[in-house]
Amino acid sequence: MGISLLLALDLCAVICVLLLLKRVLSRNNKFSACRLGLPLVGNVLDMPSEKEWITFSKWADAWGDICSVTVFNQPIIIISSAQVAVDLLDKRSAIYSDRPVCTMGGELVGWKNTLVLLPYGDRFRRFRRLFHNIIGSRAAIKQFSPVQELETRRFLRRVLAKPGDLPKHIRKTAGAIILRISHGYQVKENNDPFVQLAEQATEQFSLSTAPGGFMVDLIPALRHVPTWLPFTGWRVKANVWAATLTQLVEQPYSFVKHQMAAGTAPVSFTSTLLEPKQLTPDEEFDIKWSSASLYSAGADTTVSAVNAFFLAMALHPAVQAKAQREIDAMVGGDRLPTFADREELPYVEALVKEVLRWHSVIPTGVAHRAMRDDVYEGHFIPKGALLLTNIHRLTHDTRTYADPMTFNPDRFIASDDRPAETDPRNFCWGFGRRICPGMHLADASIFISCVMSLAVFDISKCVDENGKVIFPVHENTNGTISHPVPFRCAVTPRSEKAIQLIHSD
Numbered sequence: 001m002g003i004s005l006l007l008a009l010d011l012c013a014v015i016c017v018l019l020l021l022k023r024v025l026s027r028n029n030k031f032s033a034c035r036l037g038l039p040l041v042g043n044v045l046d047m048p049s050e051k052e053w054i055t056f057s058k059w060a061d062a063w064g065d066i067c068s069v070t071v072f073n074q075p076i077i078i079i080s081s082a083q084v085a086v087d088l089l090d091k092r093s094a095i096y097s098d099r100p101v102c103t104m105g106g107e108l109v110g111w112k113n114t115l116v117l118l119p120y121g122d123r124f125r126r127f128r129r130l131f132h133n134i135i136g137s138r139a140a141i142k143q144f145s146p147v148q149e150l151e152t153r154r155f156l157r158r159v160l161a162k163p164g165d166l167p168k169h170i171r172k173t174a175g176a177i178i179l180r181i182s183h184g185y186q187v188k189e190n191n192d193p194f195v196q197l198a199e200q201a202t203e204q205f206s207l208s209t210a211p212g213g214f215m216v217d218l219i220p221a222l223r224h225v226p227t228w229l230p231f232t233g234w235r236v237k238a239n240v241w242a243a244t245l246t247q248l249v250e251q252p253y254s255f256v257k258h259q260m261a262a263g264t265a266p267v268s269f270t271s272t273l274l275e276p277k278q279l280t281p282d283e284e285f286d287i288k289w290s291s292a293s294l295y296s297a298g299a300d301t302t303v304s305a306v307n308a309f310f311l312a313m314a315l316h317p318a319v320q321a322k323a324q325r326e327i328d329a330m331v332g333g334d335r336l337p338t339f340a341d342r343e344e345l346p347y348v349e350a351l352v353k354e355v356l357r358w359h360s361v362i363p364t365g366v367a368h369r370a371m372r373d374d375v376y377e378g379h380f381i382p383k384g385a386l387l388l389t390n391i392h393r394l395t396h397d398t399r400t401y402a403d404p405m406t407f408n409p410d411r412f413i414a415s416d417d418r419p420a421e422t423d424p425r426n427f428c429w430g431f432g433r434r435i436c437p438g439m440h441l442a443d444a445s446i447f448i449s450c451v452m453s454l455a456v457f458d459i460s461k462c463v464d465e466n467g468k469v470i471f472p473v474h475e476n477t478n479g480t481i482s483h484p485v486p487f488r489c490a491v492t493p494r495s496e497k498a499i500q501l502i503h504s505d
Helices: 003-025 052-063 082-090 103-109 122-135 140-161 163-183 193-208 220-224 233-262 269-274 281-298 301-315 317-331 339-344 346-358 439-456 496-503
Strands: 066-071 074-079 374-376 379-381 386-389 457-460 490-493
Touching (some): 052 066, 052 074, 074 082, 103 193, 103 220, 103 233, 122 140, 122 269, 122 281, 140 339, 163 193, 163 233, 163 301, 193 281, 233 269, 233 281, 269 281, 281 439, 301 317, 301 346, 317 339, 317 346, 317 457, 339 439, 439 457, 439 496
Parallel strands (some): 074 386
Antiparallel strands (some): 066 074, 374 379, 457 490
16 A cells, blocks of 8 residues: 555544544534434535535425535535525624635635635725725716726727627626726737736636535645645646736736836726825735725626626517617617616616526625524524525525516516515625625626617627527526626627717717
């Protein structure tokens, strides 16, 4: 027997003994409705490795809106109703605002320093203050409306020129908007390094933080296994992903510092925070990583939502036509719509809500962690338990939404015989003190992309060379941030007047 195998067996034996000891010594409290697991390892074999929201929904059907599993003695609470999510994560946010230790994505790759995985404490509160002061309200983000409108106009021109590259244009525009806002950086027209870096890093974040994606998250002691042992390719992957994250943080920040030294830095999130005082190392760390948090989050979540918008329009031409009629009545075809028109476009506003409801950008949210013991409706939730909210379930719950699998913006417009249904933005941005601080910025970017695109383009299904209509499928990709699976659609200008508007300043 080789020495490497002996070492591996010894390590596993030590882990098993420690876990067994912890199990014996821990309090034998019952909490929520449980799936029965195996001795010692609990429900490790039940945990899904992909499309977790589907498995979690099946558990909810069998066990209820709050159910639990254990993985190596780690309690995991699955929340499957809006009421439970609000009761725990909003109303008791003082207890449930911490994040778990995510060994792969947080510790080994380094995302623990970004706001999304930052432990609850003084640094988290400092980050939140930085965000609140600059982008924390709809009024605050109005200063960035010209940037969003300008970059969306450029998006229309790119789509007109190369409609077949729609996904590429969507990602480029999201990166252009968020980089202008976060670091005052104007992207290059072709192969911009910061846009490519954001795409690479955010994909790695999504994979490295997905529930059940890596065994090291279930058995943290595995992080100490030497890389020369078999089946440790994930360690190599973690090192490569950590290097990508370092570039994501350092390179745009250095760009701002150099521009400020030269006196040419435009106003941005980063430049505003860097002026005018002398900063301590801790303050500079906070600015650098909060800026990276904004850049990385905004560069991917809006991409998912805007892709879902184009998919929805290709699948639902009647919805598209109704929105276009509203836009035409408002702007008359003489100009592109802007943010100033938003309050006068209720159906387009409802359409944006329906995109966010219909396609779950973050289907299972990001886990919260209980900071002390708690009891909810007779269910004991121990300190250290992880709470996952099945956002996809919440936005497709028949108790909240009529016919939830159907794309129908009218559900958000009240009529004489029924009230408007619940705004999905109550769920999709998160809960409590962990709600997304960039939600107003993201919401604005999605709106302006949708309304300007509808004003000048017709979006339809593609037709193959034999004249057969290709029906795209709406499915979610795996990962914390989920996109529609790749699809094709036809994007054509609505008229000659629309082409003129696209090319207008």
